Amino acid sequence: MKVIEIKGLEKSFGNQKVIKGLNLSLEEGEIFGLIGPNGAGKSTLIKLILQLIKKDCGEITFFEGHSDTIEKEIGATIEEPCFYEYLTGEENLKLYKNILGLHTKDIHDAMEMTGIIFAKDKKVSQYSMGMKQRLAISRAILSNPKLLLLDEPTNGLDPKAIIDLRELIKQLNHMGTTIIFCSHHLSEVKNICSSFGFLYDGVITKRENMNDSDSQIAEMEELFL
Numbered sequence: 001m002k003v004i005e006i007k008g009l010e011k012s013f014g015n016q017k018v019i020k021g022l023n024l025s026l027e028e029g030e031i032f033g034l035i036g037p038n039g040a041g042k043s044t045l046i047k048l049i050l051q052l053i054k055k056d057c058g059e060i061t062f063f064e065g066h067s068d069t070i071e072k073e074i075g076a077t078i079e080e081p082c083f084y085e086y087l088t089g090e091e092n093l094k095l096y097k098n099i100l101g102l103h104t105k106d107i108h109d110a111m112e113m114t115g116i117i118f119a120k121d122k123k124v125s126q127y128s129m130g131m132k133q134r135l136a137i138s139r140a141i142l143s144n145p146k147l148l149l150l151d152e153p154t155n156g157l158d159p160k161a162i163i164d165l166r167e168l169i170k171q172l173n174h175m176g177t178t179i180i181f182c183s184h185h186l187s188e189v190k191n192i193c194s195s196f197g198f199l200y201d202g203v204i205t206k207r208e209n210m211n212d213s214d215s216q217i218a219e220m221e222e223l224f225l
């Protein structure tokens with residue numbers, strides 16, 4: 001099944017055209033690495049998929065049209081995770097769960113999976129960047145989403161947390177979640193993803209499955225040069 005299909009997507013900010021007729025489709029079970037230079041439009045694409053910003057034209061179809069509750073079926077972390085700073089981590093997730101009317105995953109389970117359970121009673125204002133990132137990922141998986149969008153989720157994470165995140169992504173993927181993983185860490189992308197796409201000049205100029213060859217990282221690097 002196609003989890004997402006994007007056709008002819010376009011988006012401008014003022015007179016700057018950022019997305020220029022982009023096509024992309026992802027099959028269920030993929031872990032797709034979205035790479036590209038700074039300012040290429042990766043975060044813009046994620047926000048367009050989430051309908052946080054409005055597209056100029058083009059089509060985005062989810063689950064081959066068999067879905068009307070996108071917000072429950074798509075989980076996401078965006079670049080700068082936002083929370084109510086004066087509430088605790090757990091309270092933030094409770095609020096989110098109530099807003100979406102979720103009855104699925106337990107908040108503690110989600111916080112356990114991302115290793116932030118120890119700080120559940122701390123106010124978010126006292127969280128470090130990495131702790132916020134972990135909380136953001138907990139929030140993203142709360143609804144057991146079928147599609148998970150992670151925009152630079154390793155930002156602010158220490159090496160142990162990155163390893164944990166890699167395991168978590170693989171675990172979620174085994175349970176059937178399709179993932180878009182946006183990152184500048186090409187070795188991470190190589191390690192985690194089953195395929196990648198290079199976003200350049202408003203379109204995906206290269207799309208390839210991950211292979212066993214170590215030289216693939218060098219090939220990915222070259223795309224940036």
Ligand SMILES: Nc1ncnc2c1ncn2[C@@H]1O[C@H](COP(=O)(O)OP(=O)(O)OP(=O)(O)O)[C@@H](O)[C@H]1O
Pocket residue numbers: 013018036037038039040041042043044045
């Ligand atoms: N709300 C906005 N208003 C105006 N311009 C914007 C807006 N959001 C993004 N842009 C512009 O769109 C372009 C793409 O930005 P975007 O954040 O999507 O890039 P990116 O690929 O995520 O980059 P990075 O690797 O640095 O995260 C940039 O030139 C940026 O300045």
Ligand SMILES: [Mg+2]
Pocket residue numbers: 042043044079151
């Ligand atoms: Mg970005």
